[in-house]
Amino acid sequence: MFVLNRLSKYLCRKCFTTPVRNCTVSVIGGASDIGQTLCMMLRAQPTVSKLIVYDKSESTNGVLMDLSHIPTDACLKGYIGEETLDRALKEADLVLAVGAVPDGRTMSKTKCTSKNMDMVKSIAYKLSKLNTMPMVGISADPLNVLVPMASEILKQHSGHDPKKLFGITTIDSLRAQSLYAYYNQWSPRECMVPVIGGHSRDSTIPLLSQAKPYCDLNGKALHELVAKIRRCEESVRDVKRGRTPTLSMAYSILMFARGILGALGGGVSKVNAFVENNDFGTGYFGGLVAVDDKGAIEMQRYSHLSQLECHLLERSIEAIRKDVLKGKSVLELA
Template sequence: MFRNIYKTNFLLRNLCNPPVCPPIVPMVVTLIGGSSRVGQLTALQLKQCSLIHELRLFEFKPFGQTGVVMDLNHMPFSTKVVSYSGLDSLRDAVTDAQVVVICGGEPPKPTMKEYDLFLENADYVRDVALHTAEFNPNTILCITTPPVTAMVPLASEEYKRAKVYDPKKIIGVTTLGVARTNSVIGAYSEQDPGAVMCPLIGGMGTSTMVPVLSQTETGPKLPKPAVELLHNKICKSEDEALSLKYLENSGPCILSSSFATARFVTSVVQGLNDNFKGYECAFVRQTGHIEPFLSYMTSVIKLNRKGVKSLHMPYVNDMEGEKLQKAAIIIRKQIKWGESYVTGELLEKKRRVRRPIHECEIIKLDEQSRICDIGMDKCSDKC
């Protein structure tokens, strides 16, 4: 049931490029890290989106973007590209923007620990969150800077301190994980990867992402050992690509990352225009009966004018449930990284602690209820 609904909406969203009809309101998108390699490639694709009226490129460095902006404006598309440079101009860059996208920062490297990556990028994301919370709290904040599982809680805590927190407007982009998952499944099953749609839950890392292969056409047909091999192949795809690119001295995986970022931002813009009919996967604040298990998690979402319209949890089998239980231990730790970076609490000590076992009730759904719709309007007061 889930894969049929999901695939149908996915195909509807991808029958063609973003609609050519004029936007309902002038749409302004701010891209943080616009002069980075991944930022430039993302801007190249967003420049071609007819729904975006103005694309603002911001870079913390006080110079280095003028040529990039002029180069982009030489493309014959209606989207206007504007440059903002230096911390002093960050306020102007985010003010009145409907969408703010945080990309760039320190990219992941082979064998690099996620905590070290978090420390490298925490201030980068926090500076933007401070400005958006102060000068434009109603914007949709999309975070792609890794690790997303720690950066979304970090930004959320800044919004809570400013008393403007809305869980529907802070989104961790995990579209790259979905793209890799669909590509690996397509290559394995010898079918068009664009026709594959595998929902992704958990986090956005080798040890935290859980592709729900049971909800694809390929997964149920495979024996358990083959499913395990395919799962490992998907989870290790980023590490394999990074290793090869660094051996070739070609840097991080900016091509697939920029594609995924641009695709998700286009979906958000379509949602703001009430023109988004499909689904996306994203790392967002959880509500309802999922929250006691994980306060933040990658799940299937719908988008509208307010950001995240609703959350959906696909039915998972026993093997996927076990993997989600293991991933949840790491995700909780990374959530704590982001929250404690703002609140000032001491981070967890590096020692073994006996953790309570959390029953994952969300995976005990029966076959007749494979999707659990969770209305974001029912968010608890403590959010």
């Protein structure tokens, strides 16, 4: 079902006058809390010539109309329902899959996981039929399971381009950066903390030994800060009384999108992502990834990790291996 046809045609005509804008971005799950916030920010990005909002919810009509009242030259288009998903994907240079999130009241973690698996399966099957695969960023939990699952579907249907499939882990880096800065009473903009591993409490590894500016943490203080960074999402959910950290999540997806859009424009960008990588025998791994217009190039490596980080890395590798197997087994049981 095509949404707001006349409005879309009018907005599309306008975008021909803005040659600076050159990329089409599709937000799958655009009517969700995270999706709406993300679309609002993408609406004003100078490299986005067209923003596509896709969701199964009838409220997509209202979201699209709401976005149309933000006066920018970007074209808007909306789609509702499973039967229009292929159109939302084939028009895109970048697809951002925003998953459902448990809010502790209306959706359990189990139901959320099931919905996200169904969404990623549908996207992967549709992508496998396209002649050219767009860049794809998945921001849905359990990310360590869903990215390998999507990759496996694409492989089975001869539509696989591993360099273009990303699990978005930017939120982990932003949280580490913010908490590290707060601990030291420094400006967050002046801090950087690499994060590697997977995207879960048991697999995320903040590399405080590689942080800049460097702070010599040890003992109890080091363990407490690492634990706090890994528990960030739970902490926010507790304070928000069961609701998820939608604002920081939407911002983190925007940061990822900016990096990919920069790469599509001909540059080389770096994004935090969980991608196909067998450096640790897991098949997939997360870190800072260099990207060009063809997809992922290479992941940044680190040496001289602390004893704690080496221990966490071993545990993370075990957790990621189990999650990757879960992703593949879902297809075997289907």
